[in-house]
Amino acid sequence: MKGTMNTLYEDLGLTHAINASGKMTALGGSRLDDRVIAAMGEAARGHVVMDDLLVAAGRELARATGTEDACPTTGAAAGIAIAVAALIAGTDPARTERLPDTGGAPNEVVLQKGHAVHFGASVCQMIAVGGGRPVEVGAVNKARPEHFTAAITDRTAALLYVQSHHAVQKGQVPLETVVAIGREHGIPVIVDAAAEEDLRRWPATGADLVVYSGGKAIGGPTSGLICGPADLIAACRAQYGGIGRPMKVGKETVLGLVQAVRDYGTAAGAVDPEQQHARMTRLAERVDGLPGLSARVVRDEAGRLIHRTELTVDPEEAGRNATELAAELAQGQPPVFLRDHHAATGRLAIDPRPLTLQEEEQIVARLTAILGGARATAGPRGHGERTEAGRTPAPDQQDAQVTGRPAAGATPERAADADGTTTPAGPLERRLVVTEAAGLHARPAAAFAQAAGRSAAAVTVRRAGTEGGSEADTREVPARSVLSLMSLNIRSGEEIVLTARGEGAAEALAELAAIAAPESS
Incomplete structure (x- = not known):
């Protein structure tokens, strides 16, 4: 039917993708609920004073987070930049309009080296966009409270804590300690909780500003929010007259975010963890035992209440490694994208949150079609092994391809x-x-x-x-x-x-x- 989203994708030469990797920005974020789509459509049909909308929406979002106030943003990355700018420039128009030039104001933002992540862009770059200068402390896999206290000077504007599956999970200073250090030194703490599910947990830690993504766990459009005390949120809104201008959020996105937050955790938007676990268990049972594939249910590595089906690939049995299997699925029609964070160690995962039951069936069918004849076509590594050109390696080259040793006649250096x-x-x-x-x-x-x-x-x-x-x-x-x-x-x-x-x-x-x-x- 003309005018449907699939037709528009096709008109642009694009193909609908099956997203089994999670709520990824690279694949368009969340699948929107009809109520959220309706709210965005309502906003699109009329006009409103945007300053008033931002304030009213902020009050609504604050009720959900248990804070005094909140500020809608275009995303969590924008939220980090705006939060940093707010703590540097406050509500002073002269200072907000000159950022990222701070005019000598304190602008150092201290964070653990294991939290200096890249989520599609660098968190340190987002700090810099807001006028901040990131100061990384500790080692990637080990930081201590003393690293924070030693880094705090009269140039320090904020401490940043990144709560994310991207961040190193071991050897880090916990948020409660970071907040206590901030209180002791009079330094505000920003928490990047972009993909987190609990909207009240992180503000309740005593952090001054908490940033969430609206398009991840909440299930809204690509958007975000900053929540915290009223004076700091007023400073965040003030940045829309400065560095926040290129990040301005539209009325459609604001109402979509508000509706998603209203529905979040209610019967309209709730996800039952037990049902999710049962669904992933059934899926694991269906694909476990395919040639070269074993499956089990695992919980999110960052502690969120998300259950996924983890696939472990045996390259000899499957005739391909995990990376190749993920790429083969992504190259098909329609393309299927699995969660490939641990592909280098032979593990892939299927995230149920974006998936319809029909898409789940397609994934099972594709895995069965790809791996069903794997034993017959692949054989043991080095015996009739496939190459990219479809030819069998010469005998003196099979050793090099199979074992990683140089072929006959080659030196270790060549x-x-x-x-x-x-x-x-x-x-x-x-x-x-x-x-x-x-x-x-x-x-x-x-x-x-x-x-x-x-x-x-x-x-x-x-x-x-x-x-x-x-x-x-x-x-x-x-x-x-x-x-x-x-x-x-x-x-x-x-x-x-x-x-x-x-x-x-x-x-x-x-x-x-x-x-x-x-x-x-």
Whole structure:
């Protein structure tokens, strides 16, 4: 039917995707409830004084979080930048309008090194957007309270705590201690609780400002909110006359967020954990025992009450590793995206939150179709093993592909590639301009990751940045991860750098270049 969303996607040359990875920004966030869609439609049909709407919506959001006030935002990332700006500039128009130039005002934001995460952009970059200067303390996997106290100076504007599955979970200073340190030194504490489910738990810790995503657990449109005391929230709203202007939130998004928060935790929006666990148990039972696949139910690693079906892939039995399986699913029709955070260790996961029962059936069917004949076609590694060209490796090359040892006649310093040539074991780099029309997104990203997963070489991708470029410009990600590639948002015409290490490096670079830049390879 003309005018449906699927038709619009098709008109743009896009395909509906099955999202089994969670509420990911890279895949459009949440699937919206009809009530939320209706609220957004209501907002779209009329006008309102936006300042009044932001204040009224803030009062509604504050009731849900148990705080004095709240401020809607375009997302949690915007919320971090606005919160930092508010603590630096307050409500003074002269100061808000000159940010990110702080004019000498205290602007250091102290956070644990294990919390300096990249969630699609760097949290440290969001601090900088708000005029802050991030100060990382401790080691990645170990921080102590003394690290915070030693870093606090007269230049300190805030302490930041990141509550996220992206953050290191062990060896970190707990939030309660961070709040106590902030109180002792008179320094406000910001909590990034973007994907957290409990809207009252984190404000109740005594943190001054708490940032949530509206498009993750809450199930609203892509949006966010900051909650806290009235004076600090007034300072947050003041930033819409400064650095918050490019992040302005529309009336449709505000009403959609309000409706989602109203429904959240009620019969209209509640998720029964026991039912979710039972659903994932049934799914695990259906796919457990497919060739090369074992399945079990696991709980979210960051402690949220989310149950997923975890798939462990045996490469010998399945004829492919976890990264290759994820890429094969993502390259199909329709593309299926599993949660691939732990693909390097052979584990994938199916997140039930975005899935309809029909989509769940499609995933089972696809896994069965892909793995059903795996034993017959793959065989043990090194015996009739498939290669990317569909040919069997020569006998003197099978050892190198199967065991990682150099092929016969090659020295440890020079490993044999599949075509019999030798390349240095050290890293190889190739710079190229992406000419694939869709960039490294969706199906091109899936094909790219699948090709990288077939190679014995370890390949990474980054933008080609100049010296002094920001972290977000030149972040390096594994080429085998579809979601990591998509998070880079690399478009046609951008220059990238491929780095390959180990056996088959040169061949891997050539194959990946042919996918990303077919016209130049």
